Amino acid sequence: PVSEQRTVWHLQAHDVVAIGKLFTTGKIYVQRLITLAGSMVRQPRIVWARMGASTNELIAEQLHDGDARVxxxxxxxxxxxxxxxxxxxxxxxxxxxxxEGQPRQFLHWLNPFLKQFSVLNVFLKSCKSDEKLAMSSSQNGSPRAMVPLGNYESIMPLDILPTQLLRALLIRDTEVAKALGCLELDEEDLALCTFVCHSKYEYGEALRACLEMIEKEG
Incomplete structure (x- = not known):
């Protein structure tokens, strides 16, 4: 397992191809297959692009009308x-x-007939697993206290105690966080926890802050 004394490296599939191209041609390979996706994209698809390509150029004339978040x-x-x-x-x-998220609706959570996604199925529309719901950048709520409702455990694929770990990250308790496995994680591993969090916390940022504290303190 990962620890302060053991570093783990990783490669993406594109990087393996790039390394092979470098050895066979002597040139740095910067082409990547990029996915254009989202409900605002007229024709979602996969395109070739260079590393670090401009997102403005990639989406030029590719979006539906309306305010969009890229x-x-x-x-x-x-x-x-x-x-x-x-x-x-x-x-x-x-x-x-x-x-882009629309203005917040007053006490929208009291209306069970709203057509919105909910992990806890507080809206009737979210109970239909076969129905597609339009997602936006709206958080549908404001920051509030963290209350364990089992939603983190329902989406966590790793063999860890997510609620306890997330609490430790939020209060910057690095000793407990290390004991619960934070050294084996990066921001992407906690992205789903942020998505389902009814308290609106950014757990990726909390994890990074704890990892930097651990590195600084040795």
């Missing part, structure tokens, strides 16, 4: 692609485009 990477773990960072990041193989 993300370099996935909607779970990417960054908002606006100037001056409107480019693919080093490991991004996807451009995601979502509608």
């Amino acid at each position: 993300i370099s990477g996935s909607i779970l773990n990417g960054h908002r692609a606006v100037d001056p960072v409107s480019y693919l990041s080093r490991y991004s193989l996807q451009v995601s485009v979502l509608p």
Whole structure:
């Protein structure tokens, strides 16, 4: 397992191809297969692009009308692609485009007939597993206290105690976080926890802050 004394390296499939191209041709291979996806994209598809390509160029004349949020990477773990960072990041193989969130509806959670996604199925429409729901950038709520409701356990594929770990990350308890396995994780591993969090916490940022504290303190 990963520890302060053991570092783990990783490669993407595109990087393996690039290394092979470097040895066989002597040239740095910068072409990547990039996915254009999201409900605002007129024709979702896979395209060839260079590393660090401009997201503005990739989506030019490709979107439906309306305000859109362009993300370099996935909607779970990417960054908002606006100037001056409107480019693919080093490991991004996807451009995601979502509608900008609409103004908050007053006490919308009291209306069970709203057509919105809910992990806890508080809306009737979310109970239909075969129905597609339009997602946007809206958080559908404001920050609040963290209450364990079992939603983290339902989506966590790793053999860890997610609720206890997430609490430790939020309060920067690095000793407990290490004991619960934070050294084996990166931001992407906690992206789903952020997505289903009714408290609206960014667990990827909390994890990175704890990892930097651990590195600094030795």
